Amino acid sequence: GAVVSQHPSWVICKSGTSVKIECRSLDFQATTMFWYRQFPKQSLMLMATSNEGSKATYEQGVEKDKFLINHASLTLSTLTVTSAHPEDSSFYICSAHQGVTGELFFGEGSRLTVL
Amino acid sequence: QKEVEQNSGPLSVPEGAIASLNCTYSDRGSQSFFWYRQYSGKSPELIMSIYSNGDKEDGRFTAQLNKASQYVSLLIRDSQPSDSATYLCAVPRAGGTSYGKLTFGQGTILTVHP
Numbered sequence: 001g002a003v004v005s006q007h008p009s010w011v012i013c014k015s016g017t018s019v020k021i022e023c024r025s026l027d028f029q030a031t032t033m034f035w036y037r038q039f040p041k042q043s044l045m046l047m048a049t050s051n052e053g054s055k056a057t058y059e060q061g062v063e064k065d066k067f068l069i070n071h072a073s074l075t076l077s078t079l080t081v082t083s084a085h086p087e088d089s090s091f092y093i094c095s096a097h098q099g100v101t102g103e104l105f106f107g108e109g110s111r112l113t114v115l
Numbered sequence: 116q117k118e119v120e121q122n123s124g125p126l127s128v129p130e131g132a133i134a135s136l137n138c139t140y141s142d143r144g145s146q147s148f149f150w151y152r153q154y155s156g157k158s159p160e161l162i163m164s165i166y167s168n169g170d171k172e173d174g175r176f177t178a179q180l181n182k183a184s185q186y187v188s189l190l191i192r193d194s195q196p197s198d199s200a201t202y203l204c205a206v207p208r209a210g211g212t213s214y215g216k217l218t219f220g221q222g223t224i225l226t227v228h229p
Contacts, residue, residue, distance in 0.1 A: 109158040
């Protein structure tokens with residue numbers, strides 16, 4: 001089946017620094033990828049849609065200047081958390097699907113801890 | 116009313132029993148429904164999708180959909196300790212056609228004890 005890979009799996013950073021998370025589709029091309037966030041003991045919430053070759057679209061309440069998304073190729077999307085603060089500590093998960101009606105597959109997730 | 120609602124549990128069943136997980140949704144126009152399993156500290160993995168009223172079986176898993184009642188359920192037969200996880204019900208965003216934009220329920224924690 002489709003495989004979506006994320007890197008890094010774990011990252012710890014100091015408050016005020018920036019962190020980049022990569023998401024790759026390994027055996028298919030994804031013109032669109034989706035970034036979700038999951039706080040402890042909560043469900044997944046869609047943050048933004050990453051569009052290859054164009055700007056990302058963000059969900060209401062998600063700061064686009066804080067969560068920078070770049071989708072420069074058909075297999076790679078990156079999420080950069082800029083000026084991270086402890087409240088940004090969360091589990092960030094990217095996803096992609098094959099075609100418009102393809103089922104959604106998730107990457108392994110990246111757990112961010114901001115000290 | 117939340118768009119997707121699940122009983123958070125925890126639901127505890129003995130090994131070998133049937134585990135029944137329930138989900139209701141608010142958007143009558145929803146056409147697709149997904150069940151994901153999420154182990155602690157891991158990302159969700161898709162275990163079942165269902166699009167038509169009735170039952171859909173895949174191994175020990177059966178998804179049941181009743182659009183009139185806006186209800187979807189997941190049955191796990193012969194439950195194993197390895198089935199212990201959080202089960203997430205998800206539907207595409209209201210009015211959306213993309214299966215990438217999903218609204219998730221809060222998840223039901225299932226524990227299967229030996």
